[in-house]
Amino acid sequence: xxxxxxxxxxxxxxxxxxxxxxxxxxxxxxxxxxxxxxxxxxxxxxxxxxxxxxxxxxxxxxxxxxxxxxxxxxxxxxxxxxxxxxxxxxxxxxxxxxxxxxxxxxxxxxxxxxxxxxxxxxxxxxxxxxxxxxxxxxxxxxxxxxxxxxxxxxxxxxxxxxxxxxxxxxxxxxxxxxxxxxxxxxxxxxxxxxxxxxxxxxxxxxxxxxxxxxxxxxxxxxxxxxxxxxxxxxxxxxxxxxxxxxxxxxxxxxxxxxxxxxxxxxxx
Amino acid sequence: xxxxxxxxxxxxxxxxxxxxxxxxxxxxxxxxxxxxxxxxxxxxxxxxxxxxxxxxxxxxxxxxxxxxxxxxxxxxxxxxxxxxxxxxxxxxxxxxxxxxxxxxxxxxxxxxxxxxxxxxxxxxxxxxxxxxxxxxxxxxxxxxxxxxxxxxxxxxxxxxxxxxxxxxxxxxxxxxxxxxxxxxxxxxxxxxxxxxxxxxxxxxxxxxxxxxxxxxxxxxxxxxxxxxxxxxxxxxxxxxxxxxxxxxxxxxxxxxxxxxxxxxxxxx
DNA sequence: GTGACTGTAG
DNA sequence: CTACAGTCAC
Numbered sequence: 001x002x003x004x005x006x007x008x009x010x011x012x013x014x015x016x017x018x019x020x021x022x023x024x025x026x027x028x029x030x031x032x033x034x035x036x037x038x039x040x041x042x043x044x045x046x047x048x049x050x051x052x053x054x055x056x057x058x059x060x061x062x063x064x065x066x067x068x069x070x071x072x073x074x075x076x077x078x079x080x081x082x083x084x085x086x087x088x089x090x091x092x093x094x095x096x097x098x099x100x101x102x103x104x105x106x107x108x109x110x111x112x113x114x115x116x117x118x119x120x121x122x123x124x125x126x127x128x129x130x131x132x133x134x135x136x137x138x139x140x141x142x143x144x145x146x147x148x149x150x151x152x153x154x155x156x157x158x159x160x161x162x163x164x165x166x167x168x169x170x171x172x173x174x175x176x177x178x179x180x181x182x183x184x185x186x187x188x189x190x191x192x193x194x195x196x197x198x199x200x201x202x203x204x205x206x207x208x209x210x211x212x213x214x215x216x217x218x219x220x221x222x223x224x225x226x227x228x229x230x231x232x233x234x235x236x237x238x239x240x241x242x243x244x245x246x247x248x249x250x251x252x253x254x255x256x257x258x259x260x261x262x263x264x265x266x267x268x
Numbered sequence: 269x270x271x272x273x274x275x276x277x278x279x280x281x282x283x284x285x286x287x288x289x290x291x292x293x294x295x296x297x298x299x300x301x302x303x304x305x306x307x308x309x310x311x312x313x314x315x316x317x318x319x320x321x322x323x324x325x326x327x328x329x330x331x332x333x334x335x336x337x338x339x340x341x342x343x344x345x346x347x348x349x350x351x352x353x354x355x356x357x358x359x360x361x362x363x364x365x366x367x368x369x370x371x372x373x374x375x376x377x378x379x380x381x382x383x384x385x386x387x388x389x390x391x392x393x394x395x396x397x398x399x400x401x402x403x404x405x406x407x408x409x410x411x412x413x414x415x416x417x418x419x420x421x422x423x424x425x426x427x428x429x430x431x432x433x434x435x436x437x438x439x440x441x442x443x444x445x446x447x448x449x450x451x452x453x454x455x456x457x458x459x460x461x462x463x464x465x466x467x468x469x470x471x472x473x474x475x476x477x478x479x480x481x482x483x484x485x486x487x488x489x490x491x492x493x494x495x496x497x498x499x500x501x502x503x504x505x506x507x508x509x510x511x512x513x514x515x516x517x518x519x520x521x522x523x524x525x526x527x528x529x530x531x532x533x534x535x536x
Numbered sequence: 537g538t539g540a541c542t543g544t545a546g
Numbered sequence: 547c548t549a550c551a552g553t554c555a556c
Contacts, residue, residue: 011548208547258547
């Protein structure tokens with residue numbers, strides 16, 4: 001059985017239901033993890049998702065900002081909470097689908113200044129990474145578990161359009177890359193989109209709205225991730241190589257999110 | 269030669285270009301008078317209007333609020349200015365098309381309280397009517413002249429959904445109805461949409477956004493007008509009766525303005 | 537309800 | 547550039 005997991009920062013789910021429906025029609029994800037839904041639980045368009053074939057939904061919402069959700073073709077069972085946000089934001093939702101524990105995160109962007117002291121947002125971001133890494137380290141690497149979402153870090157030098165320039169910009173600074181590395185090391189996570197497309201090929205999942213033509217300048221970052229435990233390695237590579245990709249065509253649709261969806265297939 | 273004059277409060281011309289293009293395709297107005305364009309002159313989508321077949325444009329705009337424009341199939345010559353707004357708002361634009369002087373107004377709505385003393389907006393509205401009436405009285409009734417626009421008064425008891433109720437509400441109070449009457453009397457104006465559809469039949473051109481189904485409740489007002497001088501009487505009635513109507517189907521389109529377009533045909 | 541303003545955030 | 551909040555006007 002194929003389980004297609006998708007992560008997508010939709011940047012307002014209510015403003016983007018049409019695009020989500022089209023993506024679901026074209027790519028048929030089984031588990032769709034959304035970030036920046038920007039609404040309360042009760043404002044989430046559950047009916048539209050049911051019509052898309054994703055009737056099972058877990059939502060962590062709040063007014064106006066942040067907010068994450070998992071919409072699934074199959075029933076969603078409980079999963080241990082991994083909520084490590086010290087500000088109490090709606091940045092994490094988890095569930096178990098077909099025996100796979102899925103944790104969906106919207107990690108803080110971190111503001112402009114890459115320095116914990118003067119910038120509490122950057123401090124919050126690194127604190128989030130530290131707490132999450134500590135929580136994950138308690139878990140069993142052989143258990144089937146996925147950490148997905150907008151992790152707001154581009155970890156590798158080929159995950160950014162310009163490594164030297166971006167090393168001074170929040171999302172790719174050494175402190176963040178290190179924090180991301182420790183998270184990956186906690187359970188020996190496998191980075192599926194990167195396994196599919198090895199370096200030095202560039203892979204991006206986000207392009208700023210500010211560029212007139214995002215394909216022309218292609219100043220992208222890989223901020224959206226699907227990480228799985230060694231317990232899912234076989235399932236992820238059963239077809240020989242990993243089956244994972246960024247759907248960058250979606251970024252070119254009408255009124256797009258600034259993030260593209262990222263998918264990975266597991267064969268269970 | 270037929271000259272189809274249209275008045276339409278579009279409630280943001282930039283947000284409504286698609287609807288305007290569709291209306292122009294379907295109804296082919298020769299002179300399109302817009303109110304509440306809500307943009308500066310330089311922000312008006314002149315290219316889109318040229319593509320609609322309305323390449324000649326006169327615009328009086330300002331940032332964010334009010335703003336009026338005339339877009340025409342035929343060239344627009346100058347017309348004497350009739351700008352009587354004491355607040356300096358962009359509420360009037362005039363021009364001469366095919367020998368007909370057209371003056372396009374967005375008269376102030378007038379606030380909530382129908383009393384000049386405590387409500388300066390209501391005072392401004394009546395002041396606008398008084399100054400405009402005085403200016404028009406200087407002109408020759410036999411000259412071909414049209415006063416069109418969102419005049420923000422429903423003059424007749426069959427121009428409102430409930431005469432008794434609306435008599436206490438700004439847009440249909442005795443003071444406004446009287447001001448409108450004096451304007452009409454200044455040059456003996458002919459009210460073309462009303463000439464086409466005599467009382468007691470109700471005619472509305474505006475329905476609040478607040479009603480869920482504007483057709484069901486039908487709490488409309490006739491705020492948008494096409495008034496012509498006796499000098500255009502023959503041209504207006506050359507086909508036997510006046511050819512004028514409210515395009516209320518447009519109010520039911522997707523993302524509509526709260527006003528419907530009103531047209532009148534002259535045969536010159 | 538809808539749109540445009542300012543301000544904040546990404 | 548885009549989307550939220552809160553404010554104002556219609």
